Amino acid sequence: MSASQLPAKSSAEAAPLAQFQRIRSSRAFDEIAAQIRTELASGRLAVGSRLPSERALSEQFGVSRNTLREALRSLEHAGLIRLQKGARGGAFISQHSGEAIATGLMDMYHVGTIQPAQLTEARIWLESIVVREACRRATPADIDMLNRNIDEAQEARRRGDFAGRAERHIEFHRMLARLTDNPIMVIVMNGVLDVLAHFVQRIGEYDNSFVLPSRRRFMEHFAAGDADAAVAEMESCLKRLQRSYMSRIQAEGVTVAKAAPRARRSPPTAQR
Template sequence: MFRQAKQSRVYQDVVEQIQEAIVTGKLKTGDQLPAERDLKERFQVSRGTLREALRVLEQKGLIEIRTGVAGGSIVKGVGTEQVSASLALLIRYKKVSLQNLAEFRIGLEGDVAALAATRATAEDVAKLKALLAKASDFFQKGPDFWDSFIRTDEEIHLGVAETTRNPLFISVLESLSQNIHTYYESFLPRDEALLQENHQDMIQLIAAIEAGNAEEARRVAREHVSRFNSYMEQKGVS
């Protein structure tokens, strides 16, 4: 399965060979990589180089390195988790601008909302309405609960993504909903009129999804993201 690593870029070559074996299915989820001594011989690399390569694979989420008697390198496989982790880091540490984030979200969340409107079941709608009731309750309780209101709004965005049944949309929106709070804390004004507007957007979006109106759902989602991004940009330059 493996050959001697190219000496010009040793650890990268080890990473690429093991990664290729996982992606192509030669190594499957749950498989254990050969012992360290065996891998060193197959790749003709030092212990330090091999361990560096294994650390990179672990950071990519492709393997899990376990210690102890039953330890070793276990294949985790390829899934949406790798995409989510990379996106989460970009958002959490504000490595993309508000404008970049808005451009990405306007198209994405518009499409997700439209697709959700065509696929939502009665159970999906009930779940979204329950989240809306929860958000409404937090909003009505006043400023001390507005942070909880915003976090419930993030849950609604994720709930809409889950309604699409598309694992890529779900993975990306999960990363957004779990990490975008750092932008809100820095740039989103906390006033009652703005949050009331946010609440009204939620009501309109869920109503469009319940009615199966894809274009209305798309419009509400796109306008919501665009409008609230403009509020954050205004605060960011003030």
């Protein structure tokens, strides 16, 4: 169930144990956010908890309602709370979806902190971990689901539907991430794949006819439980895709954001 679908709590259930202190810092909204995070970490607030009313909170914190609203908006943007309007509205602790991480990665890409080569490289590293764990956990139903995705991508290719084919390919990797049953891997992979989908859309249609045959070989290894062979096939395909992406950027002059120059640091000493 998504955060937006969580049932609103009644006012009688409005986080009765939360303990807030008066604000003494000039950065009031930062301290308000920090206190709410502390209450959440302590267990006095939980997912679905309704914070006290704006009036009650502003009195407890000793700040104006405008300052309080700024703090609540910052927490909403971070995905920690949701603000609901109406008679049963208020501020509720949300089921964190990882949207803040995905948004942060997308912003880093837009300003040039993440370059395409770094994006595709990180994707290769993460995918190897995902494939190995997904291979260990996959059920016959999961394998059928992945094969159906490949069939759909094949059909999209037959129709000449590049957008549909690209969407199916991206969804294949999201499926693998979900099979790890690890929310951290799902959130991180979804964030990386969101940026990758945006990048692929920018560079436009290109020939990736090698992907579907590779995907079929991958599934043979995956279904047999051969994680090493599945990882090797996936890495080979993704590295070929990376070379294709980089060649297209150079050939077509696709512009990407430039990162601000940074002082070079000496590489860390290897620890043994």
